[in-house]
Amino acid sequence: MGALFSVPFSLFYHNPTFRPFVSEQGDGVTLPAWQTRKAETEVSRRHLQAFRRRQSRRDGVGAGCHLHVAVCVDGEASSSRVPRSRIYIARDREDAAIRLYNDYFAESPVFPDKYFNRRFRMSRELFLRIVEGISIFNSAVIPDYFIYFLERPDATGRQSLTILQKCTSAIRQMEYGTTPDLFDEYIKIGEKTVALCLENFCQCVFHLFARQYLRKPTAEDIARLYNFHAQKHGLPGMLGSIDCSNNDINVLNFSPLFNTIKDGTASPSPFEVNGRRYKRGYYLGDGIYP
Incomplete structure (x- = not known):
């Protein structure tokens, strides 16, 4: 050999x-x-x-x-090669940060609200609320996933990626369900860094908003949802909607959304349609398959 x-x-x-x-x-x-x-x-x-x-x-x-x-040893040549070092790609992340800000977050952005809502699947105000919550978080002991989003010079003295770049890459991975390096050309973030952005972003959001938004709905919450959907969409008894085109039924099987209904511990939430009374509300499913 x-x-x-x-x-x-x-x-x-x-x-x-x-x-x-x-x-x-x-x-x-x-x-x-x-x-x-x-x-x-x-x-x-x-x-x-x-x-x-x-x-x-x-x-x-x-x-x-x-x-x-x-x-060659014993007259036999090997086809194995010594691995080469990683290829360095000169990403102009500073220019990308300016372009991202001007496109979506400037006082007069290039793309108006309707483009932002469609591409980020949320309003600009909601996105900036999440970004602000991550950036101003303060505690006696700050978890590493919050420290990850601090903007500071790296070991070479070059400024790090902005929090807008990191949060944008995380949100777009979740909304489009694509590979991590899809937005490298626009945001200028490598594949491994994008994966870290998503992981730390999810932990930050859970830390900041789980107690308020990931809890079980109260009777007051359910009544408010019923009233909202009835007035907005004409659908009484509707609790929400589930987009199964991206989060298909296989993912839904792992969700705890319906666990309380299955085990009989769900809070009573009756509503009435055309004189008929139902025990609990419902979710609309879009793009689901049998």
Whole structure:
């Protein structure tokens, strides 16, 4: 078995011992196929290890070029490669932050409210309320998921992503159900960072609003919902709606929404339609399937 190493060509270029074994092919530099079986005898393992330690020292002609050396043992060449380092992408996140602000959050934004409501699936006022709640949160012990949204310089002195960028990426992941890197081109956030945004955003929202909005409705809440939907939509007894096109029935099966009805502990919430009395209200389902 053998191993395949990738080393900077410049380290070979100035060493006359190895220059006869170098041939140029296109943009890269590789060993000729007929010489690969001589690699182990001509290029010792000691030199290869030294070259790998000095990969960062690329100089002169051939900087950026690589020499792929196949080391053969017992006459068999290996196809495995040494993993390359992660590719750096120069994202202009500062320019993206300005564009995002001007598009949706400026005093006279590029896109009016109807576009914001459609693309964020909520009003601008609600979104900014969530952002403000995260940004001004204060406590004797601040959880890490709130600290994540602080705007501060990174290790290189460059300003971090804004809280608007992070919250926008989290909201759009949830509303569209897409891959994390879909909005990289617009918001300029990498895939791993976007995943962290979503995770920390959900924990912040739960911390801030669970007690008020994720509790069980009281009798007063139910009466208010009945009255609202009856006046707004002409649907008496309606508690809410469920969009099953994005959150399908498989997800709904894991929801605790109907647990109290199943176990018989739901609060009584009767209503009447056309002279007929019903025990409990209902939810409308959109896009559901059997």
